[in-house]
Amino acid sequence: MRTSYFVRNPSVVIFLAVLLLFTLGVTALSDGAGNGAISTSFIKTLGKTLCLCLIAVAMDLIWGYTGILSLGHFAFFGLGGYMVGMWLMYERTRDIVITSLANAPIPPTEQEVVDAIGTQIFGVVGSSEFPLVWAFADSLVLQLALVVLVPGLLALVFGWLAFRSRVTGVYLSILTQAMTLALALYLFQNDSGLRGNNGLSGLQNLPGVSAPQSVVSLWFFWASALALGLGYMLASWVVSGKFGSVIRGIRDDEARVRFLGYPVEAFKLFVFVLTAVLAGIAGALYYPQAGIINPAEVAPIASIYLAVWVAIGGRGRLYGAVIGAAFVSLISTWFTGGQVPSVNLLGYRVDWVEWWQVILGLSFVLVTLFAPKGIGGLVDLVTGRLAPNRHGADYGPDQGALMEEEGRK
Amino acid sequence: MSTLLEVSGVSVTFDGFRAINNLSFQIGPAEMRAIIGPNGAGKTTFMDIVTGKTRPDEGRVLWGEKSQSLTRMSEAKIAQAGIGRKFQRPTVFEDQSVFDNLAMALRKPRGPLAVLWYRPARADAERVHELAAEIGLSDQLSRKSGELSHGQKQWLEIGMLLAQEPRLLLVDEPAAGMTHEEREHTTALLVEAAKTRAVVVVEHDMEFVRRLNCKVTVLHEGAVLAEGSLDHVTANQQVIDVYLGR
Ligand SMILES: Nc1ncnc2c1ncn2[C@@H]1O[C@H](COP(=O)(O)OP(=O)(O)O)[C@@H](O)[C@H]1O
Numbered sequence: 326m327r328t329s330y331f332v333r334n335p336s337v338v339i340f341l342a343v344l345l346l347f348t349l350g351v352t353a354l355s356d357g358a359g360n361g362a363i364s365t366s367f368i369k370t371l372g373k374t375l376c377l378c379l380i381a382v383a384m385d386l387i388w389g390y391t392g393i394l395s396l397g398h399f400a401f402f403g404l405g406g407y408m409v410g411m412w413l414m415y416e417r418t419r420d421i422v423i424t425s426l427a428n429a430p431i432p433p434t435e436q437e438v439v440d441a442i443g444t445q446i447f448g449v450v451g452s453s454e455f456p457l458v459w460a461f462a463d464s465l466v467l468q469l470a471l472v473v474l475v476p477g478l479l480a481l482v483f484g485w486l487a488f489r490s491r492v493t494g495v496y497l498s499i500l501t502q503a504m505t506l507a508l509a510l511y512l513f514q515n516d517s518g519l520r521g522n523n524g525l526s527g528l529q530n531l532p533g534v535s536a537p538q539s540v541v542s543l544w545f546f547w548a549s550a551l552a553l554g555l556g557y558m559l560a561s562w563v564v565s566g567k568f569g570s571v572i573r574g575i576r577d578d579e580a581r582v583r584f585l586g587y588p589v590e591a592f593k594l595f596v597f598v599l600t601a602v603l604a605g606i607a608g609a610l611y612y613p614q615a616g617i618i619n620p621a622e623v624a625p626i627a628s629i630y631l632a633v634w635v636a637i638g639g640r641g642r643l644y645g646a647v648i649g650a651a652f653v654s655l656i657s658t659w660f661t662g663g664q665v666p667s668v669n670l671l672g673y674r675v676d677w678v679e680w681w682q683v684i685l686g687l688s689f690v691l692v693t694l695f696a697p698k699g700i701g702g703l704v705d706l707v708t709g710r711l712a713p714n715r716h717g718a719d720y721g722p723d724q725g726a727l728m729e730e731e732g733r734k
Numbered sequence: 735m736s737t738l739l740e741v742s743g744v745s746v747t748f749d750g751f752r753a754i755n756n757l758s759f760q761i762g763p764a765e766m767r768a769i770i771g772p773n774g775a776g777k778t779t780f781m782d783i784v785t786g787k788t789r790p791d792e793g794r795v796l797w798g799e800k801s802q803s804l805t806r807m808s809e810a811k812i813a814q815a816g817i818g819r820k821f822q823r824p825t826v827f828e829d830q831s832v833f834d835n836l837a838m839a840l841r842k843p844r845g846p847l848a849v850l851w852y853r854p855a856r857a858d859a860e861r862v863h864e865l866a867a868e869i870g871l872s873d874q875l876s877r878k879s880g881e882l883s884h885g886q887k888q889w890l891e892i893g894m895l896l897a898q899e900p901r902l903l904l905v906d907e908p909a910a911g912m913t914h915e916e917r918e919h920t921t922a923l924l925v926e927a928a929k930t931r932a933v934v935v936v937e938h939d940m941e942f943v944r945r946l947n948c949k950v951t952v953l954h955e956g957a958v959l960a961e962g963s964l965d966h967v968t969a970n971q972q973v974i975d976v977y978l979g980r
């Protein structure tokens with residue numbers, strides 16, 4: 326059964342092989358375990374990119390396959406980051422507090438330690454009390470459970486309300502934007518309990534770990550690669566069988582699926598929650614590599630970028646989403662990093678940091694208009710030449726059916 | 735004769751316009767029925783009501799031996815209860831193969847988890863091949879259904895209906911846009927289906943209706959104008975005035 330699954334889905338095997346080679350290659354060139362050709366900060370960039378690829382896979386599931394253009398999945402991504410960030414910040418601050426109180430004449434009580442941690446963490450927002458949401462911050466296990474539970478529950482409640490009322494299309498997109506905006510605005514408040522616009526910081530330090538960042542960054546890089554590999558396999562399994570048939574049916578004609586007897590709303594909700602959980606996990610791996618998370622991360626624009634990546638990469642095929650996210654976010658880092666020399670164009674200075682946004686927006690429009698299959702569509706050109714008809718795009722009536730039969734054998 | 739579906743005193747108003755007006759209709763468990771009537775008579779709306787797409791303002795729609803009320807059930811629940819529907823325009827999943835279209839329609843558990851864990855059994859694939867043979871699409875199974883001709887899409891949709899194993903089939907203008915031979919094939923499919931279940935066919939084409947050789951209900955302005963054999967209703971003066979005489 327397993328082998329036949331991989332045989333039927335060669336792209337999964339290819340993807341996993343490429344991911345493995347990439348991970349090994351980067352490790353061999355890293356500072357922490359290799360010859361140091363790649364700097365630690367770039368390892369972090371690559372690790373973060375893998376997390377973005379994972380949320381892009383989630384986005385492709387919900388948008389490319391199910392046809393729900395969610396413009397709010399970065400809310401789930403951010404929540405995942407906050408959940409893990411709370412534990413990291415709490416434990417890290419606790420280490421600092423204990424070290425600084427170690428020289429005190431009288432050993433501090435547990436309460437004094439907790440109070441000191443509170444003062445340290447919440448001083449910036451003029452408080453020292455632990456808000457209720459930090460109740461489990463001292464437990465890694467519980468916070469990791471929340472990485473999955475909080476985005477999952479938010480998606481469940483939001484999705485249930487929205488899908489049950491049959492909100493679809495552009496209205497649903499707007500609703501998801503409102504959701505992520507509301508979350509951002511809430512988090513921006515100082516009394517939200519999550520340090521307002523300061524967000525959580527120092528997340529790159531793993532409490533109780535003395536290994537240097539060059540090594541820690543590799544751990545996260547590996548974890549991100551593993552998560553992407555597993556997430557990709559899960560997603561491809563979900564879309565491969567009859568479930569994939571049904572959700573693509575929902576994308577193309579949901580009324581028809583309903584008259585076949587499938588509870589469309591339940592399917593949508595299932596995919597929405599599943600992708601929210603994937604997004605939460607991606608976020609939980611991303612922010613320790615970024616080192617900081619603040620409410621701006623869940624601003625509406627972030628989720629729109631996500632849709633742009635998936636569109637450019639090619640929606641409706643998982644590797645397209647990965648290619649889009651990796652390609653666009655890496656070039657984006659390059660252009661906005663300020664290293665690209667400005668160009669003089671007829672006396673006008675083209676500064677890439679700003680102009681990059683224009684190019685990105687333009688390419689989104691162009692891809693949507695002229696290459697709806699995105700970068701992933703290039704794969705069709707190659708495979709189409711080797712084995713025509715496999716993707717059923719444009720072959721003659723009877724001949725084609727024969728070739729596709731042959732292709733399956 | 736026992737009734738499978740009983741619609742009584744149903745009315746629907748769209749923005750003040752009464753599309754269905756105190757309509758009553760009954761059909762038995764293994765019966766073929768043709769519904770004819772001029773454009774805008776409410777034939778499609780009638781199907782919308784039975785399948786749960788449109789909620790009636792008043793009246794009852796009762797289903798099966800237990801006289802279950804359909805007016806409060808969701809579309810999916812109604813379909814699961816055994817009512818299948820073919821739309822006026824052929825609606826198949828064009829991006830998916832003929833095989834996948836039929837497999838999706840097969841009568842199997844419909845919940846997300848059941849579907850997620852579902853792996854096709856040999857019997858299911860055989861059933862798909864059987865259905866494909868019935869609708870004449872055996873050698874098209876691996877093609878994308880979007881590439882089929884108009885008539886083939888209509889048959890595929892009928893095949894999907896049969897795959898659902900419904901107790902009642904609602905078929906909206908199946909012969910529209912078909913060639914003469916295609917129509918004959920379609921008639922044969924429907925007549926065969928009606929041996930084991932109830933089939934309601936909406937059709938404009940009198941020749942087609944004649945070949946179905948069944949009781950006919952004439953709709954006009956959202957109500958039943960006449961009912962009986964084709965010869966009986968075509969002899970009715972009112973029917974001639976509103977429909978045939980034009
Ligand atoms: N959703 C709707 N909103 C408004 N009017 C509708 C709607 N559905 C049908 N109607 C009107 O109801 C009448 C019956 O339509 P329909 O059932 O489609 O007729 P037909 O017998 O040709 O299938 C038509 O006049 C149509 O314009």
Ligand SMILES: [Mg+2]
Nearest residue numbers: 777778779822
């Ligand atoms: Mg009609």
